Amino acid sequence: MGGDHGPAVVIPALVRAIADLPQDVRFLLHGDEAAIRQGLARHAQAARRIEIRPAERVIAMDEKPAQALRRGKGTSMWNAVEAIREGQAVAALSAGNTGALWTISRLILRMIGELERPALVTSIPTPRGVTTLLDVGANIDCDAERLVEFAIMGEAFHRAAHLVSRPTVGLLNVGSEEMKGHEEVREANRILREGRIDLDYRGFVEGDDITRGGVDVIVTDGFTGNVALKAMEGVGRFVLNELRGALTSGPLASLGALLARPALRRFSERMSPTPAAPLLGLNGIVLKAHGGASERDFAKAIRLAVDLARSDFSAEIERNMRRLPDALAEPAAGAAQGAHE
Amino acid sequence: MGGDHGPAVVIPALVRAIADLPQDVRFLLHGDEAAIRQGLARHAQAARRIEIRPAERVIAMDEKPAQALRRGKGTSMWNAVEAIREGQAVAALSAGNTGALWTISRLILRMIGELERPALVTSIPTPRGVTTLLDVGANIDCDAERLVEFAIMGEAFHRAAHLVSRPTVGLLNVGSEEMKGHEEVREANRILREGRIDLDYRGFVEGDDITRGGVDVIVTDGFTGNVALKAMEGVGRFVLNELRGALTSGPLASLGALLARPALRRFSERMSPTPAAPLLGLNGIVLKAHGGASERDFAKAIRLAVDLARSDFSAEIERNMRRLPDALAEPAAGAAQGAHE
Numbered sequence: 001m002g003g004d005h006g007p008a009v010v011i012p013a014l015v016r017a018i019a020d021l022p023q024d025v026r027f028l029l030h031g032d033e034a035a036i037r038q039g040l041a042r043h044a045q046a047a048r049r050i051e052i053r054p055a056e057r058v059i060a061m062d063e064k065p066a067q068a069l070r071r072g073k074g075t076s077m078w079n080a081v082e083a084i085r086e087g088q089a090v091a092a093l094s095a096g097n098t099g100a101l102w103t104i105s106r107l108i109l110r111m112i113g114e115l116e117r118p119a120l121v122t123s124i125p126t127p128r129g130v131t132t133l134l135d136v137g138a139n140i141d142c143d144a145e146r147l148v149e150f151a152i153m154g155e156a157f158h159r160a161a162h163l164v165s166r167p168t169v170g171l172l173n174v175g176s177e178e179m180k181g182h183e184e185v186r187e188a189n190r191i192l193r194e195g196r197i198d199l200d201y202r203g204f205v206e207g208d209d210i211t212r213g214g215v216d217v218i219v220t221d222g223f224t225g226n227v228a229l230k231a232m233e234g235v236g237r238f239v240l241n242e243l244r245g246a247l248t249s250g251p252l253a254s255l256g257a258l259l260a261r262p263a264l265r266r267f268s269e270r271m272s273p274t275p276a277a278p279l280l281g282l283n284g285i286v287l288k289a290h291g292g293a294s295e296r297d298f299a300k301a302i303r304l305a306v307d308l309a310r311s312d313f314s315a316e317i318e319r320n321m322r323r324l325p326d327a328l329a330e331p332a333a334g335a336a337q338g339a340h341e
Numbered sequence: 342m343g344g345d346h347g348p349a350v351v352i353p354a355l356v357r358a359i360a361d362l363p364q365d366v367r368f369l370l371h372g373d374e375a376a377i378r379q380g381l382a383r384h385a386q387a388a389r390r391i392e393i394r395p396a397e398r399v400i401a402m403d404e405k406p407a408q409a410l411r412r413g414k415g416t417s418m419w420n421a422v423e424a425i426r427e428g429q430a431v432a433a434l435s436a437g438n439t440g441a442l443w444t445i446s447r448l449i450l451r452m453i454g455e456l457e458r459p460a461l462v463t464s465i466p467t468p469r470g471v472t473t474l475l476d477v478g479a480n481i482d483c484d485a486e487r488l489v490e491f492a493i494m495g496e497a498f499h500r501a502a503h504l505v506s507r508p509t510v511g512l513l514n515v516g517s518e519e520m521k522g523h524e525e526v527r528e529a530n531r532i533l534r535e536g537r538i539d540l541d542y543r544g545f546v547e548g549d550d551i552t553r554g555g556v557d558v559i560v561t562d563g564f565t566g567n568v569a570l571k572a573m574e575g576v577g578r579f580v581l582n583e584l585r586g587a588l589t590s591g592p593l594a595s596l597g598a599l600l601a602r603p604a605l606r607r608f609s610e611r612m613s614p615t616p617a618a619p620l621l622g623l624n625g626i627v628l629k630a631h632g633g634a635s636e637r638d639f640a641k642a643i644r645l646a647v648d649l650a651r652s653d654f655s656a657e658i659e660r661n662m663r664r665l666p667d668a669l670a671e672p673a674a675g676a677a678q679g680a681h682e
Contacts, residue, residue, distance in 0.1 A: 125579070126579070127579070140515060141523050182482050207567065207575060208574050208575030208578070211575035223565065224568050227513055227547070227548040231572055231573050232572050234553060237549070238467070252603075253601045
């Protein structure tokens with residue numbers, strides 16, 4: 001029911017996605033029964049794999065999280081998340097109110113370990129594919145343990161979402177030899193180097209590695225990650241605007257832009273962000289699609305949710321999380337050496 | 342003597358810059374006397390405004406800072422900085438060894454107040470001009486006081502370098518209402534809001550404001566600033582590479598690119614970084630030009646050094662720095678209100 005378009009986008013997107021998905025993937029569709037039935041009326045084949053779960057109430061896009069928590073029970077969003085806890089669904093996807101989805105998911109599913117908030121993860125295009133970057137804004141103050149948790153969750157996410165069998169992981173730091181970053185990143189580096197957490201850890205990386213693609217997963221605190229992500233988005237917008245200006249600055253340049261248009265269009269598609277972000281660190285898979293997601297975007301988001309649901313995603317995170325207390329204990333023999341590699 | 346090209350670039354750049362500069366601007370040129378005399382041989386007019394300061398030794402580009410400190414006395418770089426302390430010069434400019442320039446400048450000129458390292462400042466293009474961003478990598482752990490110092494220095498720099506009479510200042514933070522950043526930025530925000538420091542402070546800004554140009558000066562710690570700057574540089578490179586690929590992906594696109602070439606060239610000039618960075622926070626004006634600076638870039642760097650030297654730059658920083666202990670003391674009446682504006 002959520003997002004800027006509600007069932008008008010969600011239902012056609014689901015019909016489109018179902019056509020390509022294996023027969024054993026089935027869906028619970030939470031919301032206004034009449035609207036859903038109407039949307040599915042002409043799609044009998046898809047409808048066979050969809051179970052409608054009527055919900056009379058909906059969380060408004062502008063509702064405050066605290067309010068959503070108080071009066072959320074019985075809404076379509078609440079029921080979608082509750083279905084995970086009850087074992088009826090493996091993953092939940094919503095284009096609705098982000099704050100409400102967070103708050104409700106944390107309450108119903110609870111966070112893994114001592115995480116306070118789901119980590120926000122994003123995918124950045126590189127010449128070789130995509131970089132998974134986290135946390136991009138949820139957890140502002142991060143100690144070493146939190147950073148290691150992000151590495152565990154980000155690696156499992158990257159494997160499940162991008163079908164890379166053994167993703168490489170880097171820790172974001174500053175560049176010069178003289179300044180090797182603050183205590184938190186140095187300590188997280190030590191833990192990851194030590195090898196008790198089962199990851200292909202490659203050490204420190206720098207800001208420009210995010211778009212270089214040297215490692216698959218880049219880990220940072222939510223403050224740095226949020227600033228870096230928004231700074232990169234700003235550059236993208238600035239460059240495209242300047243370019244538009246440059247290419248329409250005279251008749252020859254305009255003709256050039258016209259001829260190059262299909263190539264430029266492919267280019268800006270490549271630059272567009274992923275359609276859904278997982279809320280990493282919950283006991284269950286919850287994804288948030290852009291409120292303004294188009295039918296095509298939402299279909300992509302559904303495929304991502306299915307990829308995560310069909311993977312060992314949660315089990316892998318749990319397995320490595322269980323190794324964390326041991327890895328945090330005292331440095332193993334050889335750890336000091338590893339830290340100076 | 343420094344940089345990739347030494348006097349072969351520095352002397353022609355100086356001759357070029359001098360032609361446009363007011364008559365009262367004069368230069369001390371430190372280095373190999375014979376090489377300098379030879380370079381100036383055909384430029385009698387410029388030579389009249391240049392005093393040669395022979396230095397027999399030079400700091401190598403690959404010399405370690407500690408080594409440069411031990412054996413630096415009497416080198417061209419050392420003498421250039423020493424001339425500031427002795428009151429013979431107002432500013433020093435070098436394309437030489439960055440680490441050595443830092444270390445020697447800190448030793449000879451000392452830092453203002455309790456700063457440990459010069460803040461690194463950079464200029465980012467925006468649709469309206471440039472944003473001054475600092476610190477981009479020198480000071481990793483920053484408390485509120487350090488951030489306020491950056492605001493003071495960045496504002497004075499922006500006024501002197503970009504001739505803006507009253508630059509606006511913002512403090513970099515994360516976006517959502519729920520998360521207003523860590524303690525250090527909240528406290529710095531309180532101090533700046535209070536108004537005892539004489540700045541046109543506009544509050545928190547986000548990562549994408551760096552290229553938006555809503556405020557002139559954006560302040561952050563060296564960790565976040567370094568990551569943001571490198572992430573932005575990475576996006577710039579990625580976009581230009583992808584674009585090149587897109588525009589040469591077929592005959593029509595290639596023809597388009599050919600026709601648009603002059604516009605694209607103007608565009609990439611606009612995106613190129615500034616030719617020199619000041620070492621902010623020293624008792625004196627020291628600028629570092631890119632090692633690979635061209636004659637044109639180095640001439641620009643000279644003009645920037647002159648702009649700073651002719652401005653009230655240092656006095657303005659000192660004046661506001663003196664207000665800092667007062668501003669750090671207890672919150673003035675109305676401060677709490679200001680913090681919630």
